[in-house]
Each structure stands twice: as C-alpha cells, then as structure tokens.
Amino acid sequence: MHSFKQIINVYSNSKPIFEQFGKIYELTVIKDKYTGMHKGCAFLTYCARESALKAQNALHEQKTLPGMNRPIQVKPADSEGRGDRKLFVGMLGKQLSDTDVKKMFEPFGSIEECTVLRGPDGASKGCAFVKYQSNAEAQAAISALHGSRTLPGASSSLVVKFADTEKERGIRRMQQVASQLGVISPMSLHLGAYNAYTQALVQQQALVAQSAYLSPVATVAAVQMQQLAALNPSSIIATPIASITPSSARLANAFEPDLMFNFINPPTATYPAAYGLVGQPFPHQPTLVAQQPQQLQQREGPEGCNIFIYHLPQEFTDSEMLQMFLPFGNVISAKVFVDRATNQSKCFGFVSFDNPASAQAAIQSMNGFQIGMKRLKVQLKRPKDANRPY
C-alpha cells in the first residue's frame, strides 16, 4: 500500500530481466484490441521507485533483444509525465538535419528528443518531432516559431504545434490507408452526402485497419463480406471465407500469442512487406487491377457478367466507375462511353465481371442508387444479337 509505483515502457519478453531490479507490482503487455497480438511494448510497475530507476539506468538502449532492430527502450511512461510537451514541426526545409532543428528549438527549453522524419532513402520528409522537458517550454516554442518564417524549399510558413493525440493519429492512419487504397477518390466528391456507399467504404477502411495483422487474402475476404453486408443486408454471402487458402491460414496462425518467445518480436518487424500498411498494402489482392486502371483492357465477360450503367455523373471516368463496382467482385473491364467529337462522357458505360454472381450483386445494390439528383440505372447488358424494337 505504501509502495511507490513507477511505470516504465519496455520492449521485452522477459520478466526475469526486470525482476533483478526489484519486486514487480504489475506487468501489462499492450495488445491489439482486435487481433490480441502484442504490440511489442508493455507497462511495468515496480513496488519501489528505486527499482524503476535502476532498471531504466541499466537497460535503456543498452541491449538489443533477438529479432529486434533497435535497442530496448526503458523509460518513464507518459502517464508519469508533465503534460503535453511533444511538438510536431512541419514545413521544414528538406535539407535541415536533426541538429539544425534542435538549434532552432533550443532557445525555448531543454530538448529531450529531436528527430527529423525521413523516408527509407534517408530523404527528409520536411517535418520533425521535438520533445521538451515541460509543457511550458513547448508552448513557448509554439508562440515564438509557429508561422514565424518560411524556410527555403518549404511551400508555406513553419508549422509548430502539439503532436497528434493517439486518437488523432488513428484517424490520420485511417486516412493514409484510404488514400493508398484509392477509395477516397474524386468519386467521394461526386457522391457528396454521406450515403450508403460512402458508409460502406468507411467501414471497409476501419476493417482494413483492424485487420492489419491478418493475411492479405483473409483481409480481402473480410472486407468484401463487410462491403456486401453494408451495401445489401439481405445478401450476406458465405463464399468469401472459403477463399482463405491453407498457406494464408498458417501465416495467420503464426501470430498466435506466444508470450515467452513472440513477445520480443513485433509482427511488423517480422512481416513488414506483407502486413505493413505502407507501400503495397495487400500484394495478393485479387482486385489488383484497381491500382492499374490504365492497364485495364476493354473486354467483355461471359454472358450474364456484363452490366450496363446509365445516369452516370458527367464527370465520371473509367477508373471512378471501376472503383464504384470493385466491391462486388473482380472487374475485368469498366468503360464509360465518350462522345468522339466533344470528348465528353455520354453518361453511360459498361462494367464486366468474371462471374455472373458479381454482376447480379452489383445490379442488386447499385440499381437506383442516387448520385446527386440522378439515380443510376444498372442492368444486365443486352446480348449483341438481341432484337431492339426501337
């Protein structure tokens, strides 16, 4: 009851490493809310403050655990901290180094950390994090520096503000995922209001974010299921789950919690290319054509797989129509018809799937779908030899 509690951040699997500095009151491994996977860090509470300080001195940055590419971090948790003191700095010139930035911010207080963000090639991203020892120092830097000058190579004046909260970071990441998948395209602007389709896309993005550690195939299957459910509650189809292959299932199983060993090795360190949310999010995504619309050939699918869409917004291009119909299956062609003389859309087009069920799902969900003042007409394309009485 009278013991002093200190919380420490730590990358580690092993309680024994920490027990040598004193009695542990509590060890909380941080896990993903949805997958149950540990996130490679934990909060450790000692019974005595002295133990925490000893552990920090002995371990912080002193040792790199197996499978990790950086030394272990052992430091007081932010909850032990002194309020908001970390700044995000934007609109830095790309040639500025950590040291340059530090010099710029030093006059306002003691800097605990100063890092310019860089891409994989080492090029500056033109922004940085600066952490002061106190909130007052951070505040002083904002007052003095925000908007105070425009650095060479920056497109507007210097930005100095408190770094995002955890919640804001989540939103930001979601937006990044969305833009990488290309789902918040100009189409969102045409659709305007928050309708069933945009809602489905938003839910898809949330699901993708939650599924970061699932196999790509499982993720795509889950997303498609979610999309169908959101768009058309009566058409929840059981097929997507069957498309999870044995190999991807095994990969997913590799993430089963294994505290004694796995804990030292965050999943992002083990499978960065396949499971990270940067670069190519899902290399095995069956609808990969979405990322290369310019390579999509205009061709027809088998009978019953081709649909006719009328009352498209004037501005809709092939790729926007493609994106609109991707949730229903593998699109092999998407073509908006254009007037040869004016190069203007004729407001109708054709989409071809590789199977009739996708075409039917698209018709079910999208026929009568309102965009602006108009409603889409979506039906099967007439066979070429059909009689046309008019």
Add this chain to the structure above:
DNA sequence: TAGTATT
C-alpha cells in the same frame, strides 16, 4: 507535414 510502441 505525422515516428517504432502507450494501460
């Protein structure tokens, strides 16, 4: 112009 992680 948003990092390797935060009960």
